[in-house]
Amino acid sequence: MKHAVSNLFAVILLTTGAASAATPTPAGVTRTDLQRHDLSIAGRETVQARIDIAPGAVAPWHRHPGEEVIYIIEGTLEYQLEGQPPVTVTAGQVLFVPAGVAHMARNRTASNGAELATYIVEKGKPLLVPVVVSTSETGTQEKSR
Structure with missing residues (x-):
């Protein structure tokens, strides 16, 4: 029995480690999930999280399977949406990110x-x-995944 429990613990560690390795959290970026609920729209859910970005840190290029509504709760952050110039958003301001962008x-x-991020996304x-993505900062042409 003791051996079975040890094996189960090892599997849990490997599984959670693999999940973390798939989407590593960048240095200086902390995500705190606040709530998650099914919506009245079939196959959709809402997720709300606080994202803290330390001085000099970057939340690298990514996308979501739905819309993101951002409310800046602290400080000043710069956002760039693919194909658009960067925008600076300060505490009390909002930003909308369309699905898949x-x-x-x-x-x-x-x-x-820090931002309060509300996602309206495809469940599962x-x-x-x-x-x-392509960026003028790097001068390289790279393909989106």
Whole structure:
């Protein structure tokens, strides 16, 4: 029995480690899930989270299987949506990210930046999908995944 429990614990560690490795959290970015609920629209759910981005940190390019409504609760953050110039959003302001649009966030300040993110997404799909996009900053042409 003791051996079976040890094996089960090892499987749990490997499984959770694999899930974490699939979508690593970037240094300086902390996500705190606040709530998740099914919606009255079949196959959709809403997820709400607080995302903290430390000074100098970047939440790299990614997309979601639905819309994201962002409310800045602290500091100033810079966002870039694929194909658009960067925009700076400060505490008390909002930003809307359409479904499937690749985007990134960056904290160029010396203070913490935080957002309240509300996602209206397809249930059962990964909430965040990392992508690689073309950017004028790098001067490279890369394909989205």
